[in-house]
Each structure stands twice: as C-alpha cells, then as structure tokens.
Amino acid sequence: MKQFIRSYAWEGTLVVLIVLAAxxxxxxxxxxxxxxxxxxxxxxxxxxxxxxxxxxxxVVQGEIDISLASTLAVGAVLLANLSVAGIPLVAGLxxxxxxxxxxxxxxxxxxxxxxxxxxxxxxGTLGAYRGIAYILAGDAGITxxxxxxxxxxSTWVGAVPATVxxxxxxxxxxxxxxxxxxxxxxxxxxxxxxxxxRMGGIAVIRNRVIAYALAGAMSGLAGLVxxxxxxxxxxxxxxxxxxxxxxxxxxxxVSIKGGSGRALGVLLSLVxxxxxxxxxxxxxxxxxSQTLVxxxxxxxxxxxxxxxxxxxxxxxxxxxxHARTAALEDATPA
Amino acid sequence: MSSITRRGSRIWKGAAALVAxxxxxxxxxxxxxxxxxxxxxxxxxxVKIFMAPKFTGLAYFEVAREGGEQAGEDLGFTFDYIGSxxxxxTEQIATLTNAIPQAPSALVxxxxxxxxxxxxxxxxxxxxxxxxxxxxxxxxxxxxxxxNQLSYExxxxxxxxxxxxxxxxxxxxxxxxxxPSAPNxxxxxxxxxxxxxxxxxxxxxxxxxxxxxxxxxAQKSQDIALNLIQANPDLKVIxxxxxxxxxxxxxxxxxxxxxxxxxATGFALPSSVKDFIESGASAAFALWDPAELGYVASVAAxxxxxxxxxxxxxxxxxxxxxxxxxxxxxxxILYDKPLMFTAENIGDYDF
Numbered sequence: 036m037k038q039f040i041r042s043y044a045w046e047g048t049l050v051v052l053i054v055l056a057a058x059x060x061x062x063x064x065x066x067x068x069x070x071x072x073x074x075x076x077x078x079x080x081x082x083x084x085x086x087x088x089x090x091x092x093x094v095v096q097g098e099i100d101i102s103l104a105s106t107l108a109v110g111a112v113l114l115a116n117l118s119v120a121g122i123p124l125v126a127g128l129x130x131x132x133x134x135x136x137x138x139x140x141x142x143x144x145x146x147x148x149x150x151x152x153x154x155x156x157x158x159g160t161l162g163a164y165r166g167i168a169y170i171l172a173g174d175a176g177i178t179x180x181x182x183x184x185x186x187x188x189s190t191w192v193g194a195v196p197a198t199v200x201x202x203x204x205x206x207x208x209x210x211x212x213x214x215x216x217x218x219x220x221x222x223x224x225x226x227x228x229x230x231x232x233r234m235g236g237i238a239v240i241r242n243r244v245i246a247y248a249l250a251g252a253m254s255g256l257a258g259l260v261x262x263x264x265x266x267x268x269x270x271x272x273x274x275x276x277x278x279x280x281x282x283x284x285x286x287x288x289v290s291i292k293g294g295s296g297r298a299l300g301v302l303l304s305l306v307x308x309x310x311x312x313x314x315x316x317x318x319x320x321x322x323x324s325q326t327l328v329x330x331x332x333x334x335x336x337x338x339x340x341x342x343x344x345x346x347x348x349x350x351x352x353x354x355x356x357h358a359r360t361a362a363l364e365d366a367t368p369a
Numbered sequence: 370m371s372s373i374t375r376r377g378s379r380i381w382k383g384a385a386a387l388v389a390x391x392x393x394x395x396x397x398x399x400x401x402x403x404x405x406x407x408x409x410x411x412x413x414x415x416v417k418i419f420m421a422p423k424f425t426g427l428a429y430f431e432v433a434r435e436g437g438e439q440a441g442e443d444l445g446f447t448f449d450y451i452g453s454x455x456x457x458x459t460e461q462i463a464t465l466t467n468a469i470p471q472a473p474s475a476l477v478x479x480x481x482x483x484x485x486x487x488x489x490x491x492x493x494x495x496x497x498x499x500x501x502x503x504x505x506x507x508x509x510x511x512x513x514x515x516x517n518q519l520s521y522e523x524x525x526x527x528x529x530x531x532x533x534x535x536x537x538x539x540x541x542x543x544x545x546x547x548x549p550s551a552p553n554x555x556x557x558x559x560x561x562x563x564x565x566x567x568x569x570x571x572x573x574x575x576x577x578x579x580x581x582x583x584x585x586x587a588q589k590s591q592d593i594a595l596n597l598i599q600a601n602p603d604l605k606v607i608x609x610x611x612x613x614x615x616x617x618x619x620x621x622x623x624x625x626x627x628x629x630x631x632x633a634t635g636f637a638l639p640s641s642v643k644d645f646i647e648s649g650a651s652a653a654f655a656l657w658d659p660a661e662l663g664y665v666a667s668v669a670a671x672x673x674x675x676x677x678x679x680x681x682x683x684x685x686x687x688x689x690x691x692x693x694x695x696x697x698x699x700x701x702i703l704y705d706k707p708l709m710f711t712a713e714n715i716g717d718y719d720f
C-alpha cells in the first residue's frame with residue numbers, strides 16, 4: 036500500500052488538483068457542469084493529447100522534440116491535399132502517417148546518429164517542416180475536403196466524441212508501450228543513462244529513432260483530427276501549440292531530465308489543463324490571466340516534487356529513526 | 370505491516386478531509402461569481418454580445434473593442450470582450466467553442482483562420498447565435514454578415530497613395546505581409562502589383578516580386594526591413610498592410626539612419642506613427658477608424674439579434690453618427706472609410 040502511494044503520489048496529486056480545478060471552474064461559470072459542453076471541450080484537446088503522447092517517450096529518453104506542431108501542419112495539409120485529389124482515406128492516412136513518421140525519423144537520426152542536441156535539431160526542423168506545410172498548402176489554404184476525411188470529427192460513440200475515444204485508446208496504447216514492452220524499458224534505461232544503457236547492450240540509436248518516428252506519426256494522426264474537426268488545412272495550423280504539449284508532458288510527471296513518468300500522468304495532466312482552460316474560457320477570464328495560471332502551474336509542478344524531496348531530506352537528517360514514515364506524513368498534505 | 374496500513378489510512382483520511390474542506394470552502398464562495406452568469410441567463414430579452422478579436426492585447430483590437438463598448442452603451446446591450454492573448458487559431462476556436470454554452474445573442478469575430486473557425490461558428494449559428502465578422506472574414510456560410518473595413522481594391526489604392534505622398538517621384542517598392550495565410554494581406558499585395566503594372570498613376574513605381582512575411586511581429590518586421598534595405602540599394606518604399614510591420618519598418622529605417630531616403634508606409638495606428646510623421650521622417654500612413662468599425666459591427670450584430678434586420682442583401686443598417694450601410698452580396702457590408710494620416714491631421718487622432 037505504502038509503495039503504491041509512494042509510486043503514484045504524483046498521479047494522486049493530479050487527481051486532487053483536477054477535482055479542485057473542476058470545483059473552481061464550476062464556481063467560475065454556471066455553464067461548466069454541462070456534460071455536452073464538457074465533452075465538446077474534451078474533443079478540443081485531442082489534437083494536443085496525441086502530440087503529447089507522441090512526445091512522452093522522447094522526454095522519457097531524456098530528449099525533446101519541439102517540431103511536432105510543424106509536423107502536424109504537414110500532416111493536415113497533406114491529408115487535405117490527398118482528400119481534394121480524391122485519394123481514399125485509408126490510403127491517404129497511410130501516406131500521411133508514413134511521411135510524418137519519416138519527418139520524425141529525420142529528427143531521430145540527427146539526434147541519435149549524428150549526436151546533435153535535440154533542442155537545436157528540432158528547433159531547425161520546426162522551421163523547416165513549417166515551411167514544407169506552407170508550400171504544400173499554398174497561400175489560401177485548403178478547403179472542400181471530402182466527407183470521408185472529415186467524418187471522424189462529427190462521429191459520436193454514444194455521447195462521447197469519437198476523437199476523444201481515439202485519444203483514450205492512444206493513451207492506453209502508450210501506457211502499454213512504455214510499461215510492458217522492451218521499447219518502454221529501454222526508454223527509461225536510456226533516460227537514466229544513455230551511456231550505461233549502451234554498455235548494457237541496449238540499442239540506443241534504434242530506440243531513439245523509433246521514439247522520434249512514433250512522435251512524428253502521432254502528429255500525423257493529430258493532423259487527421261485537425262482536418263476532421265476544422266474541415267480545412269493551412270500552413271500555420273497548430274503554430275505555437277508545442278508549448279502546451281510540453282507543459283502537458285512535464286506536468287504529467289515526466290521528468291524533463293528523462294528516465295521517469297507514466298502515460299497515466301500525461302493523461303491526467305491533460306485533463307487538468309483542459310479543465311482549467313475550459314473553466315476560464317467559459318468565464319471569459321482575460322487571455323493574459325489564463326496564460327499566467329497555466330505558467331504558474333507548470334512552475335509548481337517542477338517545484339513541488341523538489342520541495343518535497345528537500346523536506347524529506349531535512350527531516351531524515353534530523354530524525355534518522357523515523358525518517359521515512361515521518362517524512363511521508365509531513366509531505367502528504369502539501 | 371499493520372502500523373503502516375493504519376498510517377496509510379490516516380493519510381487518506383487527512384487527504385479526504387482536505388478535499389472536503391476545499392469543497393466546503395468553494396461551495397461557500399460560489400454564490401457571488403455565479404450570480405452574474407445567472408443574471409444574464411435569466412433576463413430573457415437582454416441582448417448579450419461577445420466580441421472575439423483575433424487575439425487580445427493588440428492596440429488595434431483594443432480600439433475596436435472601445436467601439437463595441439460604445440455601441441453597447443448607446444443601444445443598451447451587454448458587451449463582453451473574449452479571447453486569448455496568443456495569436457493561435459486553436460486558441461480562438463477554444464474561445465468560440467466555450468462562448469456557445471454561454472448563449473450570447475451574437476458573436477462579433479475577427480477570424481484568425483476563417484476556415485478553421487467555421488465549424489465552431491456554424492455550431493453557434495445552429496444554436497440561434499448571430500455571427501458578424503469584422504476586420505478578417507470567416508467562410509461565408511459560417512457567418513451572417515461581414516463588415517469589411519476597406520474593399521481590397523480601395524485598401525491597395527490607399528496604401529499606394531500613401532507611398533506616393535512619401536516618395537512623389539516613385540521608385541522601387543517592397544512588401545511585408547503578416548503570413549501567407551492572411552487572405553487580406555495576400556490580396557492587397559496582389560492588387561498593388563497589378564495597379565503598379567497597369568495604372569498610369571502608379572507607373573513611376575516598380576516592385577520587388579518576393580513578399581516577406583513578418584507575422585505581425587515588431588522585432589521580425591524590423592529585421593526584415595533592414596535586410597530589404599541592405600539587399601536593395603534602390604529601394605524607396607516598404608509597404609505593409611500589417612499595423613505592426615509598417616511602423617516597425619519605419620523604425621528600422623530610422624535606426625539605419627536612412628530617413629528621408631527610404632520610407633515605410635501602409636496601415637498603422639496613428640499613435641504608433643505620430644512621432645515619425647511629426648519629425649518628418651515619414652509623410653503619410655493610412656488606416657481606417659477601428660473604433661467605428663467595431664461600433665458598426667456591433668450595431669449590425671445587435672440589429673440581427675433583435676430581428677430588426679435579417680442579414681439579407683439590400684437591407685440597410687443605421688449606425689447613427691457612424692453612418693448608414695447597405696448589405697451587399699454574400700452578406701458583406703463595406704465600411705470603406707480610409708483615413709490618411711499626414712502632418713496636417715495626425716494630431717486629431719487619439720487612437
């Protein structure tokens with residue numbers, strides 16, 4: 036039991052924060068507790084969720100990819116072009132996922148094989164991929180998509196938007212991938228120490244490239260959600276949304292230094308951010324205040340675990356006999 | 370083991386108490402903030418209009434907001450200004466999606482991506498919310514009316530006239546736009562090029578074919594302007610339809626010590642170019658009155674919401690001192706009142 040609480044402390048904190056955020060939101064706006072509206076709003080976050088789950092293994096491996104929103108734009112524009120050209124959805128989606136996976140793999144190869152810093156590499160491809168999207172989209176963007184391509188955005192499973200179901204399936208998929216597969220175990224090992232992993236016989240380069248290619252493919256899938264929800268595509272699609280995606284991953288308890296974090300945490304942090312933003316938007320809170328709240332939350336998410344560690348360490352130093360249990364008790368209310 | 374379990378349960382009890390406490394606390398404070406919302410929902414006949422700019426915090430949109438607020442005072446409707454401070458289409462879509470459950474009578478929107486926001490606007494219309502676009506249009510079937518500040522042709526002519534006031538003998542012109550996906554900027558540049566090619570009035574100009582994109586960012590606009598000056602020794606005028614880029618380009622010219630030799634012009638808020646014009650570094654910038662534009666759009670939204678007009682072609686909108694306007698084809702209302710700011714009149718404008 037204690038082990039369970041200790042190891043899922045962050046997820047537990049997120050659940051408490053979600054409850055508090057929901058209560059706060061329902062006091063902010065009388066329109067918050069409305070299941071139709073809540074589900075509509077959830078659909079809005081699917082695009083970011085798909086990118087966040089794609090980014091998750093990369094961060095676990097101790098790297099970063101800030102080009103994902105640009106990859107999404109390439110995917111959305113490509114899908115829109117293929118739709119207008121009359122290509123069936125299955126073929127169009129396959130082509131798009133392959134192209135986006137390739138764009139991701141290019142990042143991965145530059146990082147893993149060439150040994151370049153991932154922030155610099157993906158900063159470069161952030162611009163380059165955005166440029167590709169603009170070239171493919173043309174000046175006016177693309178509209179007039181076939182219903183086949185936009186169906187996902189207007190399909191409901193019971194009362195739940197199909198895109199939300201898709202996001203939950205992806206979340207579960209990444210939970211399994213990172214928790215129960217060799218790729219997952221290798222990712223945590225690489226994040227803890229790439230050097231040691233290499234000596235331990237883990238194919239660091241291959242696992243890195245796979246992680247980046249997978250993130251690219253997830254961005255392509257997010258592109259499908261984009262065109263299905265917004266029935267159009269432009270070169271500037273999702274520009275600037277990468278900060279939200281990184282926020283979701285880090286707030287989900289995935290250490291930016293690599294080596295730790297779970298899919299459940301990422302899912303919960305998305306729910307938390309979604310709850311907060313929906314509540315504030317429903318209450319017409321000014322944009323600057325919204326940005327401030329999310330920013331403070333991110334700082335707190337990095338700061339609180341550190342503070343918790345420091346308090347534990349201090350108490351342990353003072354009371355060696357009861358250190359572990361006492362520290363646990365003291366820290367929990369915070 | 371049992372002591373650990375007991376301790377564990379104590380922790381959970383503590384946590385539960387904390388949550389319960391928080392619940393109680395927020396439950397107590399829930400009355401005042403929700404009262405406003407209840408009020409608006411209860412007053413059946415009250416007209417409530419939301420204005421959603423592309424993004425908040427840009428002076429141009431804040432001035433347009435004042436016009437909307439004024440319309441609210443004059444006609445007696447509730448006015449709210451909503452939006453994110455980030456210039457992202459997704460942010461605007463979220464803003465609009467979350468506006469719908471609040472059941473405003475009408476939305477007044479400057480679309481950041483006219484096609485991407487269309488599904489959200491259509492959803493609003495399905496729920497009986499009237500939609501008026503101003504400044505930047507959305508897909509035609511996603512809104513009732515579009516109040517267009519200037520027809521693309523008039524905008525292009527106005528900017529070229531401003532360029533002539535700066536450089537009467539003509540010369541080489543370069544263009545800075547916000548982004549390839551800003552349809553109005555793209556159209557402005559296209560028409561300016563055509564006018565230079567065909568209209569004798571502007572035949573003293575030549576132009577650099579490649580258009581630069583600065584994304585409504587002042588820093589980037591300055592960089593681009595400086596590059597343009599350095600790369601093209603014959604450059605005379607930099608023209609931009611971005612109210613951010615035009616003054617930034619003029620600042621870059623001054624920083625390079627080339628005022629009087631090279632000029633920047635286009636659309637800009639008079640407050641942002643007052644110093645340039647008064648110091649003589651620039652002879653003219655142009656715009657329209659964003660406050661009056663916001664006023665006319667809000668009046669149109671109000672009249673749609675109250676059923677005074679249906680939004681059909683040929684109907685007229687009486688906006689009092691701001692003028693009378695006729696709805697044209699595709700629900701478009703041409704505001705079409707360009708303002709040219711020169712040394713003579715720059716002091717008259719306070720926005």
